[in-house]
Amino acid sequence: MTVLELRNVTWGPKRAPVILHDISFALAEGEVLAICGANGAGKSSLLRLLYRHQAPLSGSVVIEGRDLWQTPAREAARVVAAVLQEQPTDFALTTREIVSLGRLPHRQGMGPGTRDKAITDAAMVRMDLGHLADRRFGTLSGGERQRVMVARALAQEPRILVLDEPTNHLDIRHQLELLRLLRGLGLAVVCTLHDLTLAAEFADRVLILDQGRVVANATPDEALTETTIARAFQVIPRIDRTGAAPRFSFQLDH
Secondary structure, eight states, X not given: OEEEEEEEEEEOOTTSOOSXXXXXXXXXXXXXXXXXXXXXXXXXXXXXXXXXXXXXXXXXXXXXXXXXXXSOHHHHHTTEXXXXXXXXXXXXXXXXXXXXXXGGGGOOSSSOOHHHHHHHHHHHHHTTOGGGTTSBGGGXXXXXXXXXXXXXXXXXXXXXXXXXSTTTXXXXXXXXXXXXXHHHSOSEEEXXXXXXXXXXXXXXXXXXXXXXXXXXXXXXXXHSOHHHHHHHHSEEXXXXXXXXXXXXXXXXXX
């Protein structure tokens, strides 16, 4: 079942050059899409279209058959959750309080109900945050903060999860654990990744952007080729496909 579709989407800031050009793709329930590209290729701009931060200049973002910008913000927040690189500035909140913010689109009445508390606790357990429940967010490490933000998104109970460089600040083990978790959620997942090896291993499809245009949207083996990588990143790639997953190395092209 298709839960997310972009149809010929173009976007750019007001009175400035267009950044994204004619972007189209569809994402099914349970599918993981990795978006890759060089700095400035438009990856974060594309994600902002998906979680209703900015509206396209043309084309449409369709969530479960309905135009995202024809959907009330609260209703959209029940379907799409985002984990961004920018983290909360209110460092006085505890881990539990930040994770519980994910329940806001669902709350009935003034405060969290029994079900909200149970879902918050479950999200914290899933991200191994129980021992940090009462710690102030500002005292956590970068990796711990990242896991808190993922737990908040899980508490939102979305159908679509959007993540901007989710492995930043995480050590190798927690990177692998997080990506395995994302694969097992049964949600439509869209994430930007710098690490092409992780993208090849964990994504069902890889979408590569070059200067705001899609140059590949296919399975990892089909998308992550020497030709496409050279075009998108301006490097000379070497791909070792002898193992269970491909490994990438790079040289400058001049």
